[in-house]
Amino acid sequence: MLKEYGILFDVNLCLGCGSCYEACKEANNLPETNDDFLKDHLSESTFTVVEQYGEHFARKLCMHCNEPACESVCLVGAIKKSETGAVVYDADKCIGCRYCMQACPQKIPRYEWGSTNPRIRKCILCHTRVKAGKLPACSEICPTEATLFGSMEKIIEVAQNRIKNNPENYYPKIYGLEEAGGGHVLVISPVPFEKLGYTSDIPKKSMPEFTMQAMEKIPGVVMGGGVFLSAMYWLTKRKNQIAKENNLNSQGKN
Numbered sequence: 001m002l003k004e005y006g007i008l009f010d011v012n013l014c015l016g017c018g019s020c021y022e023a024c025k026e027a028n029n030l031p032e033t034n035d036d037f038l039k040d041h042l043s044e045s046t047f048t049v050v051e052q053y054g055e056h057f058a059r060k061l062c063m064h065c066n067e068p069a070c071e072s073v074c075l076v077g078a079i080k081k082s083e084t085g086a087v088v089y090d091a092d093k094c095i096g097c098r099y100c101m102q103a104c105p106q107k108i109p110r111y112e113w114g115s116t117n118p119r120i121r122k123c124i125l126c127h128t129r130v131k132a133g134k135l136p137a138c139s140e141i142c143p144t145e146a147t148l149f150g151s152m153e154k155i156i157e158v159a160q161n162r163i164k165n166n167p168e169n170y171y172p173k174i175y176g177l178e179e180a181g182g183g184h185v186l187v188i189s190p191v192p193f194e195k196l197g198y199t200s201d202i203p204k205k206s207m208p209e210f211t212m213q214a215m216e217k218i219p220g221v222v223m224g225g226g227v228f229l230s231a232m233y234w235l236t237k238r239k240n241q242i243a244k245e246n247n248l249n250s251q252g253k254n
Contacts, residue, residue: 003084003151003152004083004084004085004151004152004184005084005085005086005125005130005149005150005151005152005184006064006085006125006149006150006151006152006155006183006184006185006186007125007136007138007139007147007148007149007155007184007185007186008147008148008149008150008155008158008159008186008187008188009058009059009146009147009148009185009186009187009188010145010146010148010159010162010187010188010189011056011057011058011146011187011188011189011190011191011196012146012162012169012170012188012189012190013144013145013146014050014056014057014058014059014144014146014147015057015143015144015146016038016050016052016057017143018037018038018050019138019141019142019143020048020050020059020137020138020139020141020142020147021037021040021046021048021049021050021138022037022141023137023138023140023141024046024047024048024123024137024138025046026137027126027129027136027137028047030045030046030047031045033045033046034046037049037050038050038051038052042060042061042108042110043110043121044110044111044112044113044119044121045121047061047062047121047122047123048060048061048123048138049061051196051197053195053196053197056189056190056191056196058187058189058196058197058198059138059147059187060108060197060198061108061123061185062087062106062108062109062122062123062124062125062185063106063108063176063179063180063183063184063185064085064086064087064123064125064183064184064185065087065180065181065182065183065184065206066081066181066182066183066184066206067081067180067181067206068081068087069100069103069104069105069180069206070087070100070103070104070109071087071100072103073099073100073102073103074099074100075095075097075099076093076094076095077090077093078090078091078093078094078095078120079100079120082127084125084127084130084131085125085152085184086124086125086126086127086130086184087122087124087125088124088125088127089119089120089122089124091119094119094120096111096112096117096118096119096120098111098120100120101120105179105180105199105202106180106199106202107199108122108123109121109122110122125184126138135149136149152184155186156174156177156186159174159186159188160174162188163188169190170188170189170190171188171189171190171191171192171193173193174186174187174188175187175188175189175193175198178204179199179202179203179204180202180203180204180205180206181204181205181206
C-alpha cells in the first residue's frame with residue numbers, strides 16, 4: 001500500500017518566479033492562458049496559480065481534502081480519494097453536473113464551459129507521476145523548496161519545526177491541517193492566511209460529515225434527495241447528449 005503524500009507550501013521561501021505554474025502547465029499539457037502568470041486565474045486550463053500580496057506570494061490549488069466534499073456529492077463516482085492522498089477524477093465518467101463545484105469549500109474545481117463534452121478539471125497532485133516514483137512537477141521545479149513534497153508525516157514535521165525554530169518569521173498555524181477535516185496541501189506563512197486570499201472561515205469538520213448529520217436528522221430528505229439527484233443525472237446526461245448530436249450534425253452540414 002502506498003503512503004499518503006502531500007505538499008507543504010512555505011510563503012516565506014516563495015520568490016514568485018512562477019516555475020511551479022509553468023511546470024504544471026507542461027506536465028498537464030495545458031495551453032498558455034495569460035502573458036503574466038501573476039494575473040492568471042484557476043480555470044479548466046490552469047490548475048495552480050501564484051498570487052502576489054504586497055511582498056508575499058501565495059499558491060492556490062486543490063487542497064486534496066482527507067474527506068473530499070467533491071467526492072461525496074459526485075453522482076457517478078468520477079471523483080475518488082486515491083491511495084496516495086490525491087483527489088483524482090475519471091474524465092470519462094464525469095457527466096458535467098458541477099455538484100463538485102458547489103460542494104468544494106475552497107471553490108477549486110473548474111468546468112469546461114466551451115466544450116460540447118464538458119468535464120471538471122483541477123490539480124490531481126501529479127498522481128501518475130507520484131505512482132511512478134517521481135515528484136509532482138511543481139515541487140520538482142521549485143528552486144527554493146517553497147513547494148515541498150513528501151509523506152504527510154514528514155511535511156507536517158517540517159512545518160512544525162520551521163514555525164517552532166523561527167517563531168518571529170511565521171504565523172503560528174498550519175493552514176490546511178484542520179480546515180474541512182484537513183487535507184494534503186499545507187501552507188505556512190509570515191502573516192494570517194486571510195491576508196493572502198486563503199479562505200479562513202472553513203469549519204474543522206469535513207463537509208461530508210456535516211451532510212451525514214443533516215441527513216440523519218431528516219430521513220425524508222434522503223429519499224427525496226435521491227429522487228432529485230437521479231432526475232438531475234438523467235437531465236444532465238440527456239443535455240450533453242443533445243449538445244454532442246447537434247455539434248456532429250453541424251459539422252456534417254459544413
